[in-house]
Amino acid sequence: MRAWFAPGKMVLAGEYAVLDGGPALVAAVGHGVACEFSPGAFEILTPDGDNRFVAPALEEAPPGRYRFRSHPGLDLPGKPGFGGSAAACVVACLAAGRPALDAREIHARVQGGGSGVDVLASALGGMLRVEGGKASSVELAMPVVVYSGRSASTGPRVQQYLGWSGREAFLRDSEEAVALLLREPIAGARAALAALQRMSEQAGIDYLSPGLARIVELARAHGGAAKPSGAGGGDVAVAWLPDEEAERAFRAACEAQGLPVIEAPLAGPAGALASPDPGVSSSA
Numbered sequence: 001m002r003a004w005f006a007p008g009k010m011v012l013a014g015e016y017a018v019l020d021g022g023p024a025l026v027a028a029v030g031h032g033v034a035c036e037f038s039p040g041a042f043e044i045l046t047p048d049g050d051n052r053f054v055a056p057a058l059e060e061a062p063p064g065r066y067r068f069r070s071h072p073g074l075d076l077p078g079k080p081g082f083g084g085s086a087a088a089c090v091v092a093c094l095a096a097g098r099p100a101l102d103a104r105e106i107h108a109r110v111q112g113g114g115s116g117v118d119v120l121a122s123a124l125g126g127m128l129r130v131e132g133g134k135a136s137s138v139e140l141a142m143p144v145v146v147y148s149g150r151s152a153s154t155g156p157r158v159q160q161y162l163g164w165s166g167r168e169a170f171l172r173d174s175e176e177a178v179a180l181l182l183r184e185p186i187a188g189a190r191a192a193l194a195a196l197q198r199m200s201e202q203a204g205i206d207y208l209s210p211g212l213a214r215i216v217e218l219a220r221a222h223g224g225a226a227k228p229s230g231a232g233g234g235d236v237a238v239a240w241l242p243d244e245e246a247e248r249a250f251r252a253a254c255e256a257q258g259l260p261v262i263e264a265p266l267a268g269p270a271g272a273l274a275s276p277d278p279g280v281s282s283s284a
Contacts, residue, residue: 005071006091006100007032007267008082009121010145010229012238013181013192014130016161016199017174018115023131025178027142028121029264031080033087034071034273035095039064046088053085056106057092066095071273078151080262081235085111086118090270100270114158125269129178140182143189143238144247145264146226146254148211152234157205164203170195185240189225200232207232215239215259222250236262 007028014024035054044051044058045067058066068088074080089103089110100123104116120135121128127142128135161167173195181188193216200207208216212228215237219226223246226239241247251261 001036001038002095003034003036003273004091004094004271005032005034005273006087006094006122006270007125008084008087009118010082010143010236010238010264011117012140012143012229013178013188013227014174015196015228015230015232016158017167017171018117018130019158019162020167020171021132022171022174023129023178024115024117025127025129025138025140025181026117026121027127027140028125028267028269029082029145030072030267031074031082031262031264032071032122032267032270033084033091034069035088035091036067036069037064037095038067041065044068052110053089053107054092056110057089057098057103058096061096066092068092074262076147076260076262077149078234080147081152081154081230082264083118083122087122087270090119090122094270094272123270125267127266129182138182141185141240142264142266143185143226143240144251145229145262146215146237146239147260147262148209148215148228148234148237149259150209150211150234152209152231154231157207157231157233160205161199161203164199166199166202170199173198186223186225186242189227189238189240193225193227196227196232205232209234211259212237214257215254218250218253218257218259222246222253224250 012025018024177192224241
């Protein structure tokens, strides 16, 4: 059996604005999608039966059984929002013997658009600054990742944003926050959150869920800053703290309030998976 793995992603700053060509910061994380191949009749297996993002990539793949699964699995109520569809599309391209970045066109076509930052993170790995569809490596401390307790749907929020007329000013605010985050993560996260909250209020987007708001409050109480990763409404928040002691206290406070901290290490690019674990299976 052969296997491949594509990492997931976390958008750290530049959400929404990246749809208008603004810069975004995105990190590849070690929670992604694996594809295992075994010879035989052509068959695609996904945990939820949704083949939309993988079937097009496998159209000319060698015959065999292609089994997709989350790797590693997470025992959470719902999905944390690590970009599973993009990771599945990337890993399907690898399994088919195609370049990982072929997933950009496939994912955009199936999804009906999008910024492509999730595919770039999954294919290239590492910490990236993405602007105008081009990615460059940057250095930034990985944040603490906390699950808000519920999943969220990105599509409706994106459509609400695209119908909003105030995007030009928001684009400038977001670009400034991205630049600041690279220099001073806590100040940059606060600036990014403020810009996103103003935008969401004016555009009528359900952005800061109760769980996310509590994570933001806890980070602030421990001298740091937190913000949602991605479109908001749920999924995960990312937080930067001033020192190790503050980070330990913040983690403990989140766990005490039923907000799970997820260990999400920075991941390298998509590629072969050395040690498949067929015993782990969850939704991709």
